[in-house]
Amino acid sequence: MANERDSLRAPKGTNDILPPGSFRWEALVRLAQDTFEQAGYAPVETPTFEDTALFERGVGETSEVVTKQMYSFEDLGGRSLTLRPEGTAGVVRAVIEHNLHRGALPVKLHYSSWMFRQERPQRGRYRQFFQVGIEAMGTDSPSVDAEVIEVGDRFLRSAGSTPTLLLNSIGHPAADCRAGYNQVLVDFLRAHEGDLAPEDGKRIDTNPLRTFDSKEEATIAVMASAPVITDHLCGACAEHFEDVKAHLDALGVVYTLEPRLVRGLDYYTRTAFEFVWSGLGSQNAMGGGGRYDGLAEMIGGDPLPGIGFALGVDRILLALNDAGIEGGPKVDVYIVAQGDETAAEALVLATRLRRAGIGADLDHTMRGMKGQMKEAARSGARFAAILGSDELAAGEITLRDLTSGDQERVPATDLESKVRAG
């Protein structure tokens, strides 16, 4: 029933990110951005919505994401637009549109953006979710594959998580490569159709590769002896994969070969990888990525090979649990005033500290001193700066170390230096 309260609730599958958790959320995003920029990736922002056709062509018209999960709408000009379900298509579109690929290659970009998919929500799976990711476009050199993977792996580890890196190559669409393998796999599945779990039989026609993902015991038993793609790659793709692995070995990046790893979006070629963590339940992927050498042409642009990854911030935080990266308030000093007489001065003092680059906060509600001290403790500040009438008259401040409980009266003019000295 229509109720005013209903509109006072975040839409299904969306979340408010509130303090104190929001500090940690922000810290994680910053760590990602710093890590990516330190490796030469420049920030990029693209529109939250794009032409629907961009995703249909890029992500794939038959993919689950495009057929069932897109938030599409028509604007007043009759254009069909879609809230982006993933980040790569828009970034590649922007690069081609603005001819970034006519300059120095590779074009290396990173993004941190909201994505939208209309799925049944669950822990770690929301309709609006935040991803951080990087894209390196303009070369199919195996060394850039290794660079991208290492950057993602290092980011996740420096955040405090312990992901398992799954690695595979899914070749390219040609008959002597993935298309050929696909036929081999279909033949195998047909030969064993009777042994497959009933609900998996239909995948032979729809998406044979996904049969590897089945949770059905009967199917798992059959698939144990199924042909794997890495045995059917063409010479160039096989060599590329060997080079990627050699680079990763040289970097000391630990990976697990997973010939059954298939990714959900149609544009992937060759290198495919996923960072998984068992504690996430059925949403076990913290993120993943791969090479997309055909994407630029699929969306109508010049040929432009590329590789990238996207990591889900919510899932990383879930995997971190309470460990790992920390974030918190940045108030160094909490000003404690003593009634009307000093309240106005307290704001002046707080502002003076802020202008000097020192985090400062104060009470605005005329609490008693006890209440203000409580606020001081809660604020996370290292110091309480007590400004009573005595201090005001003497031109001094009582500076209390909230950790040790020690306090001393100092000239008001020395406050900044005393705080900085810690």
Add this chain to the structure above:
RNA sequence: GCGGCCGUAGCUCAGCCUGGUUAGAGCACCCGGUUGUGGUCCGGGAUGUCGCCGGUUCAAAUCCGGUCGGUCGCCCCA
């Protein structure tokens, strides 16, 4: 989109099976003990459309139906 479980204070939950006085606890919050001092202790206080709509009943947080939301699994994926 499909199936299971759940929905009581800001949070974690008890009460529901066996309808019946002002719906409770812990934590958090506010005030006081200490009109110049937090984190401990003691005392006091505020806070609920019992998710929502409807049905059964003299009476519903409690039983029934629907609905919304969450959660777990499926599908898929970050």
